[in-house]
Amino acid sequence: MINAIQTTTQRAPGLAKAAAKRTLKWQRDPEGMRLRILEAAKQEFSAHGLAGARVDRIAAKAGANKRMLYYHVGNKDDLYLAVLEGAYDKIRSEERGLDLEHLDPPEAIKRLIEFTWGYFLRNPEFLSLLQTENLARAKHLKRSTKVKSMHSPFVEMIGTVVRRGVESGDFQVAVDPVQLYISIAGLCFFYLSNSATLGVIFGRDLLAKDAKDERLAHMVGLVLAALTGQSAVLFEIAKAPKSRAAVAQTV
Template sequence: MRGAARMIVLSGRAISAGTGLAKAKRNLKWQRDPEGMRLRILEAAKQEFSAHGLAGARVDRIAAKAGANKRMLYYHVGKKDDLYLAVLEGAYEKIRGEERGLDLEHLDPPEAIKRLIEFTWNYFLRNPEFLSLLQTENLVRAKHLKRSNKVKSMHSPFVEMIRTVVRRGVESGDFQVAVDPVQLYISIAALCFFYLSNCATLSVVFGRDLLAKDAKDERLAHMVGLVLAALTGRSAELFEIVKAPKPRAAQPVKMS
């Protein structure tokens, strides 16, 4: 239940929306809005932690970004570490929620895998903070995640989903191998995750802008082609079908 209807107050000064109303309570300095405040704090914290990591994040900056007094962070959430964990849990909740919304049961196996890859790719593109947060959490060896019962109980629906898709694919003859769904899930995540999270260094090393529209399209086509080719064994067709729309652009990297 969000208190979203409430007027939002920034840094102690009320936004005089209707002037009339504001004048009525003339000495109004600020309004209460605990739920809204909490949300703004978590949103600001998410930005800060994903932009600077756990150690690099600054509590004061979070407060400023949330339009709140620093004390509010401790009042509504807790100390820096608690704040960070809350953000992390929120991030997992969000992706798990979207994952559940994507039912692939009714698609034929290759199509289902393709859609799974596309979803993962687009989710990462739309939620770059998620990538940073995961990296940050891995830097501290999942210290916080281990403490979090909430996250531990949030299993991704994808593993079981992949298991049945693969089984159906094998039975129908579409797929030639019954790969371990966990391995496949990790591989799909890996292909998307690494490209995007290491985009900056890769772009420098290869001297290409890997986030350009064309580059992203090409990457998605490659990933889908790679995985489906491996599963179906029909490499040639799949790689071509997938990248069909493009009339074969010249390769930007030159060799000797």
Template sequence: MTNILKLTLACYTRLVGTQRAPGLAKAKRTLKWQRDPEGMRLRILEAAKQEFSAHGLAGARVDRIAAKAGANKRMLYYHVGNKDELYLAVLEGAYDKIRSEERGLDLEHLDPPEAIRRLIEFTWNYFLRNPEFLSLLQTENLARAKHLKKSTKVKSMHSPFVEMIRTVVRRGVDSGDFQVAVDPVQLYISIAALSFFYLSNSATLSVIFGRDLLDKKAKEERLAHMVGLVLAALTGQSAALFEIAKTPKSRAAVVQAV
């Protein structure tokens, strides 16, 4: 079929040095390939991430991963393992990455409402920048977390956000900024939910609503809405808080005449 053709075209072409040690008088013969175990492993995992997020676990094709990685299929098994192990490695990498970025977020020195805003913005932007993460989570949940349960590594990678939220909420209640001491786990899930669902389901929602939920304006409106909703709930200053949406444009969209 045309499959072989596609694979060849999509194939990452590894450039191999044509001459080795060009300084030598006797020109060495052309190398057919080079060793690069670390690079190979990284390229395999990156290709696998793309493949699994684009097609899910069952839909992913081992041959395509190999082709995208510019490798021979045998290399996947040599460097990582079989399809399932490859998938789990990708999943663990994805969690590792987000946890690491989460830890970089410093909310301590911000006043509570601003801290919550930052939290929402980070979540939103991270999901926007890493759509494969959303897909991988969806895939894993369709599998009822069968693979994740086997990963002691992921189980030990706790998100720092729950504790961050707990602290911020406590501070907010103390300072009088917040009216209610919400459960940090619930709030964490809700903040994730507002962004996650919008983005992960944007394809079907766009069809249903007959408009593109991912264009610039729509995304601005969404972010403003989410920030307004959560902060209004916490502070009780609904009208005022929906107003502080960053841009006049998005503010107008959120606080529109109904």
């Protein structure tokens, strides 16, 4: 992963000359270094939180000298904020790529839930960073002008989808898009971010493939059932792809 970033570097001129001179004690690569530092910092902050993160470990992981962190990014707090901003930037950019306009409303909502779920699964550090920042009551985020201007396109998207759904008769309620957004995020977020403690309490692995499939089916069923009023049918549809036994058994 870090290697991939390193190769990103495009040193413009004098490349042949530098390659010939093979007695270099170290490479010079500001952008690459900065990226490696931020990547290492992301790992460290998400693994240990803000207070638990160690500047020396970040430097080591980035293959850099500790002084580099201060040179390229700033002190520990600056580093943390840069990581946080990067994380928001990334998810917002992926969110924009998801166009729900051409899907029929129930399908669009399903797609939205699947995306949110998938993104959280693929980016567990994002969840950790959010947790950390909320533990700090968003102290750092409040000072970030960048993040404040990065509005999630989802709220508008949801608004449009819901409106279309009500008009087409697919949905029975014109639910508030912000509430729905928070609900979808919450359904996904809580399960994943708290899987450790929940796993201990329930005595089972919530991150096993089957468990995750079952969870996704449940969430899609729950939200779509609420919107369409077709409880039974939708829960069945959502459940179909996998583990069809689970629900019936339990009751």
